[in-house]
Amino acid sequence: MAPTTAQAAQLGLQNLSVTYVNKRTQREVPALQDVSFDIRPQEFISIVGPSGCGKTTLLHVIAGLQQPTGGSVQTPTGTVTGPGRDRALVFQSPTLLPWRSVRDNIAYGLKLQGRVDAGTPERIDALVRLVGLEGFDRQYPHELSGGMQQRVNLARALAVSPEVLLMDEPFAALDAQTRELMQAELLRIWEREHKTVVFITHQIDEAVFLSDRVVVMSPHPGRLARIIDIDIERPRDLRVKRRPEFNAYVDEIWELISRPRSDGDDLSAAAE
Numbered sequence: 001m002a003p004t005t006a007q008a009a010q011l012g013l014q015n016l017s018v019t020y021v022n023k024r025t026q027r028e029v030p031a032l033q034d035v036s037f038d039i040r041p042q043e044f045i046s047i048v049g050p051s052g053c054g055k056t057t058l059l060h061v062i063a064g065l066q067q068p069t070g071g072s073v074q075t076p077t078g079t080v081t082g083p084g085r086d087r088a089l090v091f092q093s094p095t096l097l098p099w100r101s102v103r104d105n106i107a108y109g110l111k112l113q114g115r116v117d118a119g120t121p122e123r124i125d126a127l128v129r130l131v132g133l134e135g136f137d138r139q140y141p142h143e144l145s146g147g148m149q150q151r152v153n154l155a156r157a158l159a160v161s162p163e164v165l166l167m168d169e170p171f172a173a174l175d176a177q178t179r180e181l182m183q184a185e186l187l188r189i190w191e192r193e194h195k196t197v198v199f200i201t202h203q204i205d206e207a208v209f210l211s212d213r214v215v216v217m218s219p220h221p222g223r224l225a226r227i228i229d230i231d232i233e234r235p236r237d238l239r240v241k242r243r244p245e246f247n248a249y250v251d252e253i254w255e256l257i258s259r260p261r262s263d264g265d266d267l268s269a270a271a272e
């Protein structure tokens with residue numbers, strides 16, 4: 001059951017709206033409209049929807065990189081007013097520093113936060129093992145494959161011990177096979193680290209495979225269309241993708257995304 005109060009939720013999104021002003025035309029672009037839902041502690045939640053439905057905008061508002069035009073994001077310690085140590089972002093392209101080794105890249109966030117201490121080398125060793133990069137920790141980013149770079153990126157986000165990982169299409173640049181491996185790896189890591197994950201993807205099967213719930217958004221303006229519980233037991237491995245119930249979820253979400261929405265749709269009711 002979803003928590004009914006913001007206190008019980010890791011993140012409470014309350015009536016979020018974002019309107020951009022197009023710099024060239026000066027016209028208002030409503031990117032998000034009245035989006036409300038709670039995200040539970042240690043939940044894996046994915047956000048899917050057509051291009052332009054406001055997924056990245058929503059993630060940036062949760063991250064505190066962008067102020068909403070209306071509404072708020074609640075955490076157990078209060079309203080989000082900017083970036084915080086409780087939330088770490090993982091981008092699509094690994095934002096690694098090319099002149100730093102894998103170890104130093106993983107430690108970089110800690111360094112920025114002034115949190116390097118005697119225990120840091122051991123913590124980095126544990127993270128290197130966690131993301132499967134043993135033996136590569138003295139290498140530099142250009143010596144790594146795309147999948148390995150994304151592993152470093154993930155380790156760097158985990159290094160600062162956030163409660164929430166915000167992931168913006170982290171596997172979009174990877175080839176299909178590496179992407180599937182990384183999906184399985186991410187689940188393994190999530191099951192050990194117990195983070196809350198908010199994951200944006202264009203790939204419906206990726207969302208179903210990873211998530212406890214999938215948030216489906218509709219565009220123009222970006223609104224909540226439906227939240228779907230993925231009732232497939234864990235731990236999951238990639239063979240789950242061949243099961244009929246897995247494909248039934250994928251079909252259901254695909255139908256929702258491809259269905260033209262009439263203005264009369266009561267989307268808030270659908271989201272309950």
Ligand SMILES: Nc1ncnc2c1ncn2[C@@H]1O[C@H](COP(=O)(O)OP(=O)(O)OP(=O)(O)O)[C@@H](O)[C@H]1O
Pocket residue numbers: 020021022023029030031049050051052053054055056057058222
């Ligand atoms: N800085 C900006 N100025 C004006 N409009 C913007 C700006 N950023 C985003 N938008 C508009 O807001 C809407 C939502 O954009 P957003 O990038 O959040 O969607 P998205 O679902 O993440 O898209 P995609 O799947 O293509 O990455 C779009 O119509 C987009 O054109």
